[in-house]
Amino acid sequence: MSITLRKFVDRLPKMSTIKPKHKDDKGAYYEVRMTQFMQRLHRDMRPTMLWGYNGQFPGPLFDVKQGEPIQVKWMNDLPSRHILPVDLSLHGLAELPEVRTVTHLHGGVTQASSDGYPDAWFTRGFEKVGPDYEQEIYHYPNNQPAAALWYHDHAMGITRLNMYAGLAGMYIIRDEAEKTLYLPEGKYELPLIVQDRSFKPDGSLDYPRQPDDPEEGWPDPSVVPFFLGDTILVNGKVWPYAEVEPRKYRLRILNASNTRAYALYLDSEDYFYQIGTDGGLMQRTTKAKKIPMEPAERVDLIVDFTGLQGKTITLKNDLGPNADPEDRTNDIMQFRVNQPLAGKDNSNIPRKLIEIPSLKKNKVQTIRDLKLVGTTDELGRPLLLLNNKKWMDEVTEKPRLGDTEIWSFKNLTTFTHPIHIHLVRFQVLDHRPFDLDAFNETGILTFTGPATRPKSNELGWKDTIAVPSATITRVIAHFVPYAGEYVWHCHILEHEDYDMMRPFTIVDPES
Structure with missing residues (x-):
């Protein structure tokens, strides 16, 4: 049994910066x-x-x-x-x-x-x-x-x-390039780590020992196929609030939840000005009223509280039209615009940010067709795999150091997987839907629509990408600057642990 906690009674903690020895x-x-x-x-x-x-x-x-x-x-x-x-x-x-x-x-x-x-x-x-x-x-x-x-x-x-x-x-x-943009900085930059948890009445962490309705013969404890907590934390506090000035703030948001995806919006209906993704700044600022985030993704946003003195604005999570009315995870945190303006706001929301070279201009040495599949293990438990391979199977992806490759992720499951590739930053090429039922019956790939460009929150450099069900998502990456053993995996942690993670080797042709 979990506990119900009152929202917005604790102040948002400020992260402490570590100092070197x-x-x-x-x-x-x-x-x-x-x-x-x-x-x-x-x-x-x-x-x-x-x-x-x-x-x-x-x-x-x-x-x-x-x-x-x-x-x-x-x-x-x-x-x-x-x-x-x-x-x-x-x-x-x-x-x-x-x-x-x-x-x-x-x-x-x-x-x-x-x-x-x-x-x-x-x-x-x-x-x-x-x-x-x-x-x-x-x-x-x-x-x-x-x-x-x-x-x-x-x-x-x-x-x-x-x-x-x-x-x-x-x-x-x-870096120095970022300084020239006059973005909100110092106390007007807020790193925000968003996570979900559940708690027992004594305050201890609540995490399931087994999946719901375990079958006879399943171990106890047993890995669960996903986890969704009933409580949202930001920077280690349950549903906190932040007191802010009526000016621009930079929000560096990380989804560090095990499984939960978010669809962020402001109940004031104000825009987010997105300036960056996982790998840093984008080429141009984009405006959006809703920002989706899968586990491990980061977004770099500017929110303008100018003219909102005395208002309370809630950062919300859109649970969709079929949400359970008892689900309290539709709130993330509050911003209370109740602080006096400490000085003139000289920060900027630039239209142009940085130049990002397109990897599409590179010569592509290899295109990899990589399947995201679901099956069951010998006990009948759900088992999610990459290319039907387990972690311990022989390495099959071996890009050469310096090569550019396209990795094409074909999602044959019924839910989205956030795929993370270690070492490299990549660029998203496109998403294309296909008929999943027809493919499972015949093995024939039938597209149900054209390839679509990356969404605004997928522009620039990424290291984690949402691969929706019944979709082929293509990314392009330049495998530099190091050779060696790395991994790629789904960043839903319950999937990563069993067994949706694979090693890959970057091979140095000179060695």
Whole structure:
């Protein structure tokens, strides 16, 4: 049984920025410990037991400059038993330590040894390490455009649990080009990590041990095919509010939920001015009253509160026409425009932002047809796969270093999957619908409409893309600058853990 909490009674927390321990010729050096702790997530709820980076949820904000490398030593100080139900039937987990962690910088352009490979895990004090573990200290070159990235746990088979327990944080890269645009900055820039959770009456995290109506023979605990919490948190507070001035604000929003997608809008019917996506700024600002977000996607928005002094505006989530009236996740947070203007608002909503070279001008070496499929395992549980392959199957995607490829994702399931490719930023080419029932019956692909251009929130550089059901979504990527072992996967965490994740190898032809 979960609990019902009053909305908009807690102030939006401001993320604390982590400071380096020291600097040397390899860049700034940070140490981050993963620990178990108690944190109050709502005024009327007991403190919740969580896991977090440096003892906080979400983890500390990394705020770094383009081209200035940093080093991070991620340290596991967690207990040996998990606080959530672990399904030991997956990936031979019964033979592994129950608590394992490895951190992935999502959207980061890093060498494979610092990417957070799922089998590069380690336990408390590095006592035990996974088969692909290489080093304690991770190196992040930050040699990429300004963008809001994020870091989170990526341990094989338990990512959904480690992240639900609290292991996630935001990582912002800044560059000189961005400074020339006079965007809202300082206290007028709000990084917002949006997540859903459910809670037991004692304030502890509520996560299902098994799917609804488990069949005889299913393990207990057993992985669930998806998770939707009944409560929304922003920056670690349940339905918070922010007090703002009547001026422009920049919102850096991350969907860090396990499964839940959002359709964001303002109940004032004001526009969002979108200036960026996963990989940084877009070429031009776009206006929209609704912004869809799948898990792991980021949007960079400007909201103009000018002239709205005394108003209360709610950031909402459109649940659709068939929503359950008891579903309270239609609200995200409130903005109370009740602060006096501290000074003249000199920030800008530029029409043109940056130039982005089109990858369509590159010579394409390979086109890959990649299927997203649903089946069942030997126990009859739902099992989602990429190209009908499991994680442990032989690597089949081997782009050459420096090649440009088109990856064509064909979604043969009945729901959307957010697909994430590690290392590379890509550009979305198009979406094209097809007759799914006919394909399942005959194997013949029959299109039901023309290919459509990317949506406004899919422009620019992306690292995670929504692939709707019965649709072929094509992306184009340049596989640089590193060779090595990486992964691509669905970012619905319950799918990623079982078994919608595949390794790929970038091959250096010179080696």
